[in-house]
Amino acid sequence: METILFTFILISAILFFFRSFSRTTQIFKISKPEDRSYNKLQRIKNTISIALLQSKLFKKKFAGILHALIFWGFLVLLLVIIEDFLEAYINNFSFSFTGKFYNLITITQDLFSLTVTVAVLISLFRRYIFTPSRLKTERESKIDAAIILVWIFLIMITTFGSNIERIKLNTSEGIRPISEFLARIISGDGSYEMYKIYWWCHNILILGFLNYLPYSKHFHIISSVPNTFFSNYRIEPKNVINPLNLEDETVQHFGIKDIKDFTWKGLLDSYTCTECGRCTEACPANKTGKKLNPKLIITNTRKRISDSAMFFINKEETNPIYKKSLVPNYTTQEELWACTTCGACTEECPVMIEHLNYITGMRMYLTMMESDFPSELNTLYKNLENNGSPWAFDPEERNRWITEFILECETERIRSSLIKLSEPEGKDKIEIIYWVGCAGALDTRYVNVTKSFAKILSKAGVRFGVLGNEEKCNGDTARRLGNEYLAQEFIKANIETFKKYSIKKIVTTCPHCYNSLKNEYPKFGIDLEVYHHSEYINKLLNERKFIPKTSGKITEI
Ligand code: SF4
Ligand code: SF4
Known part of the structure; x- marks a missing residue:
């Protein structure tokens, strides 16, 4: 009779879970497709490190340890759940047939049961008494967290309860140091009826927990592993906005409205x-x-x-x-x-x-x-359209730092390492293009960085090309603001310039330009070898192309 009743509850709970799960997730039917199947090896590495080993959580040590203990504890306790379910069908079922390995299982389970219980109590304390500001949230969410934490606490209590009764009845197998200690300090003989009450409560709590998940923010217990697998973390190219096909007249809607x-x-x-x-x-x-x-x-x-x-x-x-x-x-x-x-x-x-x-x-x-x-963006868009940069500078101004650099150069050798692509001489000797960027060419303070880097290149004997006023904004500003039309105009114009001068290798001091040129331009049909200036300086140092002089905290070239 007990077996029939348990089977009925188990099947109903599983069916109800799948019903709730499919109701919760049927919205996926109207979602847009996206390919995230590439680079499976990195995705598996991410899943192991982030989802299973919880590596990112440890950035906040205390909270990270608490969460990891609860998560790993649950994984270990999965075996308890299987044992308990099977016990409904096989009297006194356990994994003791695994021999000495079973002792390892029971010791780990017992220790993790204690750890999870303590971690849950501390989490409740942090959520409701000494709440860090990042955990302050609306009432509904607080109640949800409380339900889950109390639920886990009760699951642990019933785990210990049934262990203690078994130990007192001499039917427990394996080594359970915490439960054995508790059995010694709790008076009274073991009772089969009490054991059964704990067993039923434990199993019903587990099945109830499973069914609560689809309605709770703790749905992440189910979704976080696949979400991590399908994330693009450490998958190249990073931080990329996929281009819109603006020539496709059938597309009537852009961006996310709903x-x-x-x-x-x-x-x-x-x-x-x-x-x-x-x-x-x-x-x-x-x-x-x-x-x-x-x-x-x-x-x-x-x-x-x-x-x-x-x-x-x-x-x-x-x-x-x-x-x-x-x-x-x-x-x-x-x-x-x-x-x-x-x-x-x-x-x-x-x-x-x-x-x-x-x-x-x-x-x-x-x-x-x-x-x-x-409204402030109107000015920005006007500047981009008229001047090719976010600011109200004449495009000719992009040549100013070049003139100043040449005038400030100490020797002809240094001066001649900079080659303007618009001029007829020297293009065949260029090793790399220095893409300066709008700020690098136009912002008074940033221009100092530009000249210093140009000086490093010159001292290292690198003959580098510059585009001067043929350089335009890389399009990143407009793209990140959602103005894909304008962004693509810049991207296409710059690609034309690269093709005109057969440009393949670029170094830049601008992080935005670096990301766009390296990661986003290839989606528009051009492959460039792009270096950040820090990477390029490192390369020159490794090749001993120049040796900086250091005195205290100051490095000179
Ligand atoms: S998105 Fe959600 S899970 Fe991710 S950091 Fe923010 S609050 Fe945490
Ligand atoms: S500024 Fe934007 S991208 Fe940066 S952390 Fe805030 S929401 Fe995220």
Whole structure:
């Protein structure tokens, strides 16, 4: 009878779980496709290091250790769950047939049960008494965290309870130091009935926990491993915005307005957020008092999914909730325009959520579909269109540092290592192109960096080419603001210039130019060998092309 009852509960719980799981995830049916199947080896490495070994969590040592202990403890306790389920069918079932290995299993289980219990109590204390600012969250989320933590605590208590009763009844196998200690200090004889009560409570708690997950932010227990596998962490090319085909007249919509505009990875990201707040803590915009909170960008997307998924799936287009949209009803323009696109949020996220893709996607929608952007950007776009740089400088000004550099050069040898591509002489001797960038050519302070690097190249005997006023903004500023039309104009114009001079090898002092030229330009059909100036200086030093003089903290060339 007991076996029939348990089987009924087990099958019902599993079926109910799959029903909830498929209801929660059916929104994926309307998501956009995206290929994340390449570079499987790096993806496996990421999964082992980030999801299984929890490496990113240890950036915050205390919280990281707590979380890792709970996570690893659960993995170890999976064997207890299997033993308990099988016991319903095979009297007193255990893995003791594994011999001495079983002692190792039971000792580990017992120690982890204690560790998880303590970690849960400390986590409750941190969540509700001494709460770090990054964990402060709305009431609903607090209740959810409390339910989960208390649930795990009860699972541990019932694990110990059934162990203690077994030990007292002399039916326990293996070595369980903590449970044996507790059995000694808790008075009374063992009782089979008490053991059965613990056994039932334990199994029902486990099955209940499984069924609560699809309705909780702790869905990340299921989704974080695949989310990490499919993230593009340490997968080249990094930080890339995929180009839009602006020539395709059938495309009517650009960017992210609502949940239907996400790829499946975007939706998976929103289900995976643990609300740990690490992204917000790292966000410079949030730290300087802006409204932007990267955690809310993700959790508000999840809220939008939960509010509207059914209307999207059933195409109930007249429903008032359907008629709302993620931008601006859940995420506002003020939040989106505050982002500096630094990527710190994604770097810090322990479950590999890619906030920046969604922020730039939503900006793209606002810019390209609604022409809705801050008025300050009008000046920027005007400058880009008229001057080829974000500022109101005449393009001719890009030649000024070159003239100054030549005048300041101490020797003819140094002077002659710089070759202007627009001039007829010397192009055949060029080893590399120095791509200066807008700030490098036009910003008074940055020009000093440009001249210093040019001097290093000259001293090292490198003959380098410069484009002067033929160089234009690399397009990064417009792209990160969501203005793909303007960005592609710059990218195409620069590629034409590269082709005109058969440019293949570039060094740059600008990090934005470096990322664009190295990682994004290849998507527009050109392959360039791109160095950051720090890489190139390192290369020259290794080749002993020049030897800097150091005196104290000052290095001279
Ligand atoms: S990319 Fe934007 S949201 Fe993320 S940390 Fe930087 S400023 Fe904040
Ligand atoms: S997005 Fe990542 S870092 Fe931010 S709260 Fe969610 S899980 Fe934590």
